Amino acid sequence: MRRYLALLAIQTRISASLGMQYRFDFLLKGAMSLFWLAVTMMPLWALFAHRPTMPGWTFEEALVVMGFFVLCKAILDGAVTPSLLTVVEGIRDGRFDFTLLKPADAQFLVSTARFEPWRIVDLLGACGIFIYAFAKMGRWPELWTLLLSAGLLAMAVVLLYSLWIMVVSLSFFVVKVDNLGYLMASLFDAARWPVSVFPRALQLVFTFVFPIALMTTYPANLLLGRLDAGTTIVCFLGGAVFATAARMVWLRALRVYTSASS
Amino acid sequence: MGLASTLRAYPTLLRIGLAQMIAYRAEFLIWILTTNMPLVMMGLWTGVAADGLVGRFNQRDFIAYYLAVLAIRILTNNWLVWELTMEIRQGALAARLLRPIHPLVAYSAMHLSALPIRALVITPIVGVLIWSSGDLLTAGDPAMLAVFVSSIAGAWLILFLTMLIIGTLALYIDSAMSVFDLWLAIHFVLSGYLVPLELLPSWVEPIAMALPFRYTLAFPVEILIGKMSLEVGLSHLATQWMFVLGLGVSASLLWRAGMRRFVAFGG
Numbered sequence: 001m002r003r004y005l006a007l008l009a010i011q012t013r014i015s016a017s018l019g020m021q022y023r024f025d026f027l028l029k030g031a032m033s034l035f036w037l038a039v040t041m042m043p044l045w046a047l048f049a050h051r052p053t054m055p056g057w058t059f060e061e062a063l064v065v066m067g068f069f070v071l072c073k074a075i076l077d078g079a080v081t082p083s084l085l086t087v088v089e090g091i092r093d094g095r096f097d098f099t100l101l102k103p104a105d106a107q108f109l110v111s112t113a114r115f116e117p118w119r120i121v122d123l124l125g126a127c128g129i130f131i132y133a134f135a136k137m138g139r140w141p142e143l144w145t146l147l148l149s150a151g152l153l154a155m156a157v158v159l160l161y162s163l164w165i166m167v168v169s170l171s172f173f174v175v176k177v178d179n180l181g182y183l184m185a186s187l188f189d190a191a192r193w194p195v196s197v198f199p200r201a202l203q204l205v206f207t208f209v210f211p212i213a214l215m216t217t218y219p220a221n222l223l224l225g226r227l228d229a230g231t232t233i234v235c236f237l238g239g240a241v242f243a244t245a246a247r248m249v250w251l252r253a254l255r256v257y258t259s260a261s262s
Numbered sequence: 263m264g265l266a267s268t269l270r271a272y273p274t275l276l277r278i279g280l281a282q283m284i285a286y287r288a289e290f291l292i293w294i295l296t297t298n299m300p301l302v303m304m305g306l307w308t309g310v311a312a313d314g315l316v317g318r319f320n321q322r323d324f325i326a327y328y329l330a331v332l333a334i335r336i337l338t339n340n341w342l343v344w345e346l347t348m349e350i351r352q353g354a355l356a357a358r359l360l361r362p363i364h365p366l367v368a369y370s371a372m373h374l375s376a377l378p379i380r381a382l383v384i385t386p387i388v389g390v391l392i393w394s395s396g397d398l399l400t401a402g403d404p405a406m407l408a409v410f411v412s413s414i415a416g417a418w419l420i421l422f423l424t425m426l427i428i429g430t431l432a433l434y435i436d437s438a439m440s441v442f443d444l445w446l447a448i449h450f451v452l453s454g455y456l457v458p459l460e461l462l463p464s465w466v467e468p469i470a471m472a473l474p475f476r477y478t479l480a481f482p483v484e485i486l487i488g489k490m491s492l493e494v495g496l497s498h499l500a501t502q503w504m505f506v507l508g509l510g511v512s513a514s515l516l517w518r519a520g521m522r523r524f525v526a527f528g529g
Contacts, residue, residue: 028440032447039447039456043303046457050316055309179292186296198305 007104008112015115030121037070037125040192057194063133064223068216069192070126071153076160076188078119081181084168086113088181091171096257107250110168111161141223148232149223155239156215160188162246163210169253191216214238271363272371279375294383297336303456304328317461323487326395327458330483333384333391335455338418338478340373343442346429355524366426366517373422400488409495413482416502420478423509430513433520448473454480460489474509477502 019026044066048059057065087110090096099109134140141149167180191212195203207213218235221227283290307324310316319327346369349355358365392399400406428445432438450456452466452475459470459480470476481498484490490498 025437025440028437032440032443035444036447039450042451042462043306043456045463046461047306047310049463050461051310179289182296183292186298189299190302193302193306197309198302199309202305 004104004108007108011112012115016117019115019117026118029118033118033121034125037122040070041066044192054194054197056196060133060137061220061224062194063129063136065194065216065220066192067126067129067133068153068156068219070122070129072156072160072191072215073188074119074122074126075157076164076185078116078122080111080157080161080164081185082114082116083111084164085181086110087168088171091257100257106254107165107247111165141225145223145225149219152214152219152222152232152235155236156219158239158243159211159215162242165246166249169249172253172257188212194220211238211242268363268367272367275363275368275371276375279372280378282372283376283379290379291383293341294336297332297339299456300328300332300335317458318489319458319461322395322398323489326391326398326487327483327489329387329391329394330486331455331479333387334414334417334479334482334486336384336387337377337380338414338421339380340376340422340425342369342373342422342425343429343439345369346426347432347438347442350429350432350524359521359524366514369426370422395487398487400486405492406485406495409492409499410482410485412499413477413485413495413502416499416506417478417482419506420474420502420509423506423513424474426513427509427516430516430520433524449475449478452476453478454483474505477505 044059044062047054048062053059054062087096087099090099090110100106102109163184164181167184170180187210190198190206195206195213195217198206203213214235218227218231222232304324304327307316307319307328308321311319311321311324314320316324346355349358355365358368361368401410424445425442428438428442431441435441451462452459452470452473454476459467459476462470470480477498481490481495481502485495
């Protein structure tokens, strides 16, 4: 365990110095992030300019969902996608062999290979959204709901990561999946809305098949103090099941790996 | 190489492009599927419009609007920017320059040949559109239909030329893709892709009118679903083709100046 923590520290340091190397690019991308944040909010503003509420959600409450969306998106784009894209690349050109030969768990190595430090801007943006939303509501969440939502957010990250690992495992079979990554990212965009605004069938898909509701709507409900204890526990259990399944899929897929060069 | 021989080569170039598209069909289909935002927005707005009009839009208008957005976006989109920046960065453009045909002609053939497949992909969407909102569509009126078809051609050209300009920027600066990212963010808002332009705050309207974005998507869509009269449509069409002309001139100037700077990497 200690060894893996030390490894994680080293990998993070390498990514950070790689990212800081191009300082102008760093600033530019940070600024772009803020701009995209504004674009993300545009439909929400347009909607609430015409209606005081949407089914079951006021503007401030929908903002909390948006905050969780920005958080998850930052983590997905900053910590999950870049690493796993490197695996896909490695599988295609055979460099993945070197990773397998290293004396550490391959899934750990590939999952921590790359971070994009400028996504921190998005994390700050999300915090800003939360503070604004709750200040406008004139009440603040209690400490224990805050802690529980942080836990649920961690579960959301695990879910995202598991989904991605399953997509990457596919690349052992069909090689070219970076496209599939884009598809997943575009589907994830729907997570910015409270799941209850969608038609019934889509709600089921977004909760059980492609569980984006668990990543944004449920944590937001929890933070707003509207989620009962039973549902919370089920959320955590669901996340755990998903993560275990992903690990098994990865190990299965690893067995069929034949190097690109041989 | 003269105009005559270029014209002779063009059909072959189109055939090559088509063959390449078919070779990578799975990849192409996945790319197409990433354009799913209009469907999400449709679900959202029809839910909102359940209790009455939003601006001029009722539920059926929203369905027609977003289906038309989806179809026209898939039909007119291209990926020239990715191709061009990659070829410039990796030096593959050098090989293109050696061929006896202008690279821009080759690129245009490549992307024009994608059109039949794109049209095929949107057939089911158009089918649903006609089935769900056939009575709203203006395509029965020959004058409107003519404006609509010309606006689609104009939209394709504006997108192609813009991507050409941004891609050519890679000859001058390293971060051309960041410029594209910025362009895309503005495009999402000002082209009507996310939200119908008339539902945005009123101060956005003059900005959207002065920039080419709305002529790539919102204009053909509004013509098609009967949200724009023929007179307004004709004046929009004139503006659209002015943009096509302006972008075409800028693109060719930028390309020529860029060619003088081009040194193939590794060459």
